[in-house]
Amino acid sequence: MRGLLTILAYVLAFVTLTLGERIRYDGHQIWRVIPTSRIQLDFLGILKEESQKFQLDFWKEPSALHRPVVFKIPPSKRNEIYIRLGLQGLVPEVTLKDLQKNIEKEDALYTQKSFNGLENFDYSKYHPLSDVNAWMEQMANSYSNRVELFNISSSYEGRTITAMKITGANSSDSRPGFFFNGGIHAREWISPATVIYMAAQLIEQYGKNQEITDLLDEIDWYILPVFNVDGYEYTWTKDRNWRKTRSKHFLCHGVDPNRNWDWEWCKNGASKDPCSDTYCGPRPFSESEVKGVADFLNSVPGRFRAYIDFHSFSQLWMTPWGYTTALPPEFPVQDKCSTTATDALTAVHGTEYKHGNIASTIYTASGSSADWAFGAAKILYSTAVELRDTGEYGFLLPADQIIPSGEETLQGLLAMAKFILNNP
Ligand SMILES: [Zn+2]
Structure with a gap:
């Protein structure tokens, strides 16, 4: 029955x-x-x-x-x-x-659906994928000496996954790179919105804000606003509550792109049921979106000093491991970095974040991005962040929280960057 x-x-x-x-x-x-x-x-x-x-x-x-x-x-x-x-x-x-x-x-109130030039881009609204892409292109045109776009991969449905590289003076591949992405889970709209806000601040405040100028002169920033492009588009057109990718698996669609990484794949906290929201996929890296980002992070060994995967919600700043509650030997310095970041974040609007290892702070999850980035790509400061809120609105976070979320998360990010430069 x-x-x-x-x-x-x-x-x-x-x-x-x-x-x-x-x-x-x-x-x-x-x-x-x-x-x-x-x-x-x-x-x-x-x-x-x-x-x-x-x-x-x-x-x-x-x-x-x-x-x-x-x-x-x-x-x-x-x-x-x-x-x-x-x-x-x-x-x-x-x-x-x-x-x-x-x-x-x-x-009706919280979205802006048509791109009408950079000057009219409303950072306090949510934007569909086409507008995010148009915004990135315009940013690259307007700041062509410091912003460059590149394609990470193609999605299951054939969309291009576009990221931006933001630099200051004298960029070179020998400089430390920081990579962060939003929108790995489709319905977590505050994640791309916060990432877009932070990217805009890094670009526009260069030469105006001393701290940002220094950090862009020392670090190359790689930013992917929407990781799961098919899923994100789907939340705008078909189902606001969608989480996974859109690949087909018998009766059900989609793999959880944060359970599909080739590190302790599909053990605890992941499902083998294609209809589950935490389906790990038929094999590790079955999703071209996930494989694309992984290949990019691996492309120049040692380039990336930090990786952050922004999610929502719960207000958490977490480091490996996710697949086990056992702590890696590097955990003390990783968690010290999280403390520094969350102290700076909370100082902005008083928003409280917890920090710790993923498995103890949220739940056990295997095959996640942060575990792979740390375990396989050897990025010491691999982090998973859960943005606002703690469940009052959940994934339907009102858009008047985008700018406050962006402001506080940016301070966390900058504090993290300074900490890493001092503790390489
Ligand atoms: Zn998520």
Whole structure:
């Protein structure tokens, strides 16, 4: 019966999508619960395991006591899940009452959909992929001596994955390189938006802000605003809640591009089920997007001193490992760097970030970008960051938080860069 229902759901989704409509989430709510006992945490773990059966979509998985768990729930399951939670002494907080209303509000108020020149580019709005690409091209034209675009790879659906290199005076391949990317997970819109804001600041403040000028004269910055281009486009056109790539795997689409890296691939915290949101893929580096970035990071051994993968949400600044709670010998200096970065970040608007190793700070996840960048590409300062918020809006973060997020994250980034230059 369950199998039949699943197939029917896919057929329905297929029909809806072929008709070209965007998936609606009328009456879907976002619930947040905080487990305070081992029994409650174990119960939430079971709900997560059975999430397809209960039609729950975990935006933040159960991980540890006192750490928020956030999930999306359809109207038909509310009563049942409310009672089940109640039996465990858990009372959910409804953070979003109707996801569809938030999506429509975002569409009407928080997005800018057509590129109309650099001077009209609104950094306090979310932008579709075509506009992000147009913005990059214009930046490269307007600052042609310091901004260069390059193609990382092609996506599954044939889109070009474009990144920018930003430098100051006397750039050379022998200088340290920093690479950071946004948008590896499609629905985490604050990530590309924050990355775009920071890239613009690095470009425009050169020669005006002494700290930025110095850091651009000492470091070559490589910035990829939208990693998962197919998925990101899909969140704008078909399903705001999409996370993975768009490759086809029997009944389901997409691989989790942050479980597809060739480092302890598909062990803990990754799924072999193609329909799961954490599907690791048929093999490591099956996704051309992931392989493309990996090849680029490997292209000049020793060039990159830092790699940062920006996600949302939870406000965390994390270093390897993700696949195990065991700490690497380098963890003390890595975490000291995270402390420096988050202190600088918090000083801007008071936003509190936690830091630590990935597996203990968020959850165990194998085959992730930061683990591979550290383990295989030997980039000491490999980092995974979860941006705002802590679940009040989750992936539907209002656009009036883009600039504050950009401002504080930029200070974290600059503090991290200075720390690394002093602790190579
Ligand atoms: Zn993510």
